[in-house]
Amino acid sequence: MTSHFRVSNLTKIFGSNTIVDELNLDIEDGEFLVLLGPSGCGKTTTLRCIAGLETPESGSITFKDRTVFDASSRVHVPAYKRNIGMVFQSYALWPNMTVRENIRYPLKVRRMKEAIASGQVEAAAEMVDCGALLDRYPSQLSGGQQQRVAVARGLVAQPDLVLFDEPLSNLDARLRDQVRSQIHQLHQRLGFTAVFVTHDQAEAFALGDRLAIMKAGKIEQYDTPERVYETPASDYVAAFIGMSNRLELVRGHDGWMTRSGAPVDLDTAIVDGRHLRGDAAVARLRPDDLTLHRSVDEIGRGRVAFTGELVTSEYGGRYFDVTVTAGGEPLYLRAEAFHHGSWLRTAAAGAPLAVSFSPSALRVFPSPGGKVDDLPVPELVHTTAGAEA
Template identity: 55%
Template sequence: MDRGAAGAALAGEQDARPVQVRITNLNKTFQRNKESVHVLHDISLEVEEGELLVLLGPSGCGKTTLLRCLVGLEKPGEGRIELGERTVVDAERRVFVQPNRRDVAMVFQNYALWPHMKVAANVAYPLKARRMKDEIKRGRVQEVLDVVQCGHLADRYPPELSGGQQQRISLARALAPRPALLLLDEPLSNLDALLRIDLRAQLRLLHREIGFTGVYVTHDQEEALALGTRVAVMKEGRFEQIGKPGEVYHRPATEYVADFLGARNRMALEVAADGTATINGVPVPGFVRPGFTGSYALRMRDGDLTVRPAGATTVDDRRHWVAGARLLEVLPAGDHAEHVVVMGDSTLFVDVPAALGELEPDQDVEIGLDPDHVLCYDVDGRLVDDWAAIR
């Protein structure tokens, strides 16, 4: 190995962080009404120290069950879980470490604070349970309350606090014993929209400053992209895609991920053997590269489409226009307007600036597509590259 290669290898070793969570071939089945419901299917995953992994998916996809397996509230039927150097679950060897013996803390959706205890006592509770009296004497309770900007609330009772304050107290309680792993189960879902954004920003800052290792569960795509160092999109108990937020958002590996991350507009692309391309049955010359044939699905986000009156002309070298659509409704929203468009069997949602929104319902329109902002998927729902014509 030459000196440059050796230096690169050494740099890679220095950049690598220890694995704090390792999950191997995890399976979980519930018995409901004499039927077996397979909730987790052969899950394998690693979370590095200091990483905040977000599990993203709809209700019932298995993300909360996976979190409960990590904390010890659910017992997997198969598989292995290691936290740091310690094995806490090994179904084959019948190893199962109880929750109170795992170095894990959890923040719940409903806060789960003791209403009869003052804030300081709630935060001190896990320290007392773990016999960490020295930490209490050194002022750990006040320290974590200050970290979440609630130091002034130490002598109040939880029912006297707002939802946002209670959730921050819940976070302080989880952080107090300095757990090796912090688990967060949709902690912001009970808050109103503006407060949710505020606490999202505070949580991101807190993770950057403290660098705790965490696994965060949510069904909110904006929350996942804002908070996660990596995002794992789940579908029916399996991982559909795992990657950095920007990668998952801009290059959804499957049509399912694209739809869940906001690319809800779907159009059918058919390319004949002679290269003739149609979108929802309408010919679109020059849309695909030579030699590209077959049946595909196109996915676009609302802001990636545009709309104009039928027969109009627009100076736009990048955009292809698809005729045969009708404007169903216009929904003003301040500086922009959502246009609901029907085209064959497709209902499309087009978000355009209000200054351009001069169209009226029931008007015939054309849909504008920029290939740079169109995702293409094959019949198996897998992302396709190198499909568009070069212009």
Template identity: 65%
Template structure:
């Protein structure tokens, strides 16, 4: 089955700065695609090109067999004729309009008179539990209410595609979780296609049918959240999704060794690599008071305590192990009694299990966006 929404060779520059670099992307009807990446990677510019708010230099954008942009044909369908809904980071509600008029605005622009007369505005407000706010003005609403209204406005015309530009970033933590759940519920019930931009991996994992992780205007990995989590394609992806612990390993006469001189047995030979980078989740590391406490099968790394932050059931612990700085979560029940008063520089031991590591060629990790390498060793 061919993709319902397709982008080919999309390029967008600002002066000499190439923000979107010959990007290709496909998604199916009803799919929730998340563009994930740090600031400056091109995700919002890509979204604005889809919406018709930015004009690319080259490429093709196809919505369900209809070209809305084609640089070769000099075709550029204006935003209000693309049948997309847009939910902005800043809400972008008209301050001089009531909630009712804000939600109704896309219907008026598209001249959807039957929808206006048929209660579509009230229906959209009810979907986000804001029907009692229709006669208020934006200044009379909380941030969470304003964002719900923005979502209702994006959905009211029942567009083919809804575009979300970091819609949760201006909300506090509790509201962010609530509105995220609302968006997920609406997508599940209405089945609209969506492209959602965020730099927050927890949002991406919670919402996306697929994640498109961007770097320097290109796609680094496009896959389901489960596969991205289990098998990050590159060192860059592994770090970005939260595998913050990085160990350099170099081949020696007896196998692989860390910069601190600790030997680690990898599961299979890596004949073409003399230096690799290993990535681990904070939860993959274990904290011990001394070497004698480390069980068999766990590789011990002697370290010094840098900091420990109480987080309820766990402490977020940072240690220095040779040249590497490592982060882990330690059980408050097991370690809280001594971590609470431990000083910087306290000698500790960090344990790791080689089977939990993802390993990448060191040169690919350093080469940046030009090198996209598969993991050499996967978790068993």
């Protein structure tokens, strides 16, 4: 299948720093692609190159089989001729224009008089629940209203591609969820093609048909949200999507253990369904994968267990966010207030406890220099450490 949009071997350099490094993307018609990563990973620069706001050093960009940039043949179609819609982090509304005039602006510069006369501006405003605000100025709107107007402006001309540059980061938590939901509903209804930049994994999972997780100008994983969540491709990806518990493992004569010597009784460590060879590995767990216990006596068969101490607990309504040291490692977990609240409210730092997890929750990656064999391995079952089976 020919991609609706294609970015090939894109490289962008500022000074001596390579910000985007031979990056490749294929975006299908109607797809909502999310570029996800921390500040400085190159996601916004990639977006600006697609938009025509930055000139890459090498590579090419194709829209619907039309080349809009090719460094080798010196093709560079300017931004205003690429038929894109832009939604910025800072709203970027004209302060001296009404909402109606702001939304109408893309139609006006494209000389789409028929679209203006047919009520396309009013329809776009209604689409984002801003129909009653058309005669107001941006200074008379809340942040959420301004961003909804910016979305309407980005969509009104029915562009080939809509680019979102962290559009929710300036909103408070409630408005962020609300506008995110509206963008998702609009995409489901209109089916526009979009590239959305964010550092927020919740936004990425909620909105993306596919995620491109970036690191240092390259893509670490390019996959569906479900596959990224279940099978992160690297320790970096696992950490970024919320697997905040990291265990460094070494293989000794008696099996696997943490670097502090706490045993982790895994007969076979798994990396993406394959044997892990070598004597060092890194394991990742989500806070929700860990269970808190008052003692190891509460832990049943098939669980890996550590004894440890309480560091701190923070009340969050139905749960506590808990930090412990267990097996010589700092670990983070969520404990249900219904089961543990009465104890956690009064427990002092240093109180003894135990934690456990299922081996199937582990995602294990080779340490630098580790090797992976391609042979399949059986599922891990009935393993314990630090507790009687």
